[in-house]
Amino acid sequence: MNVMNNTHEILVADAKPLDLYSLAETTARAAQAFVAAGTAANTVRSYRSALAYWSAWLKLRYGQVLGDAALPAAVAVQFVLDHLARPLEDGTWNHLLPEAIDTALVEAGAKSRLGALAYSTVQHRLAVLGKWHRVKGWDSPTESPALKTLLRNAQKAQARQGVTVRKKTAMALEPLQAMLATCADGLRGTRDRALLLLAWSGGGRRRSEVIGLQVGDVRRLDADTWVYSLAATKTDTAGTRREKPLRGPAAHALAAWLAAAPATTGPLFRRLYRGDKVASQGLGGDQVARIVKRRAQLAGLEGDWAAHSLRSGFVTEAGRQGVPLGEVMAMTEHRSVATVMGYFQAGSLLNSTATQLLKSKDEE
Secondary structure, eight states, rough: OOOOOGGGGGOOOOOOOOOOHHHHHHHHHHHHHHHHHTTHHHHHHHHHHHHHHHEEEEHHHOOOSSOOOOOOOHHHHHHHHSOEEOOOEEEEEEEEEEHHHHHHHHTTTTTSSOOOOHHHHHHHHHHHHHHHHHTTTTTGGOOOOOHHHHHHHHHHHHHHHOOOOOOOOOOOHHHHHHHHTOOHHHHHHHHHHHHHHHHHHTOOHHHHHHHBBBBGEEEEEEEEEEEEEEOOOOTTTTTOOOEEEEHHHHHHHHHHHHHHHHSSSSBSSSSEEETEEEEEOOOHHHHHHHHHHHHHHHHOOOOOOOOOOHHHHHHHHHHHHOOOEEEHHHHHHOOOOOOOOOHHHHHHHGGGGGGGGGGOOOGG
C-alpha cells in the first residue's frame, strides 16, 4: 500500500459519497482471516464491523482499502489523531478528522454521528487491526512505540479532563435478587429466572455462551445439582467440552424451565410468543441483553445494565465473598488475571478491614 509515512503530510482524499457495498468484499476477505484462525463467530461479527470502518476510513483518507499488505505505523497514528479528541488551551476539544470525511462516513452509515470516537472504541478498532495483522503473519502497526506512547498520553489527557471509560453496571447479589423477584410473570418469568441464574451462578457466562447452550448440554445429577457443558468459547476455541456445575437456586430454576417448556433437542433458552407459546428458535445475543435491562427496569434498579453485567457481577460478588481467585477463574474461564482482577478487587475491597480504619468508639 502506497501511504506516506509522515502523518503531517497526508493528503485528504476527495470526500465523495462512500458506497459501503463496494467495500463489502474487501471487508469479507479481511474478516475471513479471523475465521481461518478459529475465532468465535460472535467475535468475528464484532471484528467485521471494525474492519468495515477501517475500509471506509482508509478509502476516504488515503484513497486505499484494506489490501494484501501490512499498514505502516503512521496510518495507525493518524487514525488515533483523527478520532480521539484532545483538549486545547482555550478549553475546547478537537480532533483531526476533516469535516468532509466525517460527514461522508456518517452519510454512508459507517459512523452513527459526527465527532470524535470514545477512547474505548478507538482502542477496540486498533486491537482488531493488530489482530488482523497477526493472523496474516504481518508486523502490526499497533505495536509501534510511537502509537503506544500516543495512546497513553491521550488516555491521561482525557482522564485529567474527567473523561472516563464507562463500564456496564456489575450485577452483584442484591441487584440479582431484585431482578429475580420480578420473574413471577408466568412462563416468561420462569425462562428469565433460569437464564439469569445459569448465566450468573454458572460462572458469569457470556451471552454467546448462554444462547449457544442446547438442551442436550445440561444434565441433572440430583435434586439440587445440574451440570452444563461448554464447547467452543471466546477464550477456548478448541471445542473441548468442559462441564460446569449449577447448584441450589440455579439448579431448581433450570429444572422448572425444562418442566414448563419440555424439549429433548434444540436451544436451551427459546423465544416466546403471545399466549406463552414456546418457539423452536433460540434467543439471540441482543435478547439476553434486553432481558437483563427489562428485569432491571421492573426492579427499579438504576445503572447501565447489559448482558455483561452478569459476568462482571459474578466476579465482583465472588471477590466480595472471599472466593479464591483461582476458583473464580476456573468458573469464568478468564485467561488473563489482569482482566478479572478489576472486578474481583472491587468486590473484595468491600469487606476489607482497610476500609474501616477509622472506627467510632462504640464499635471498639
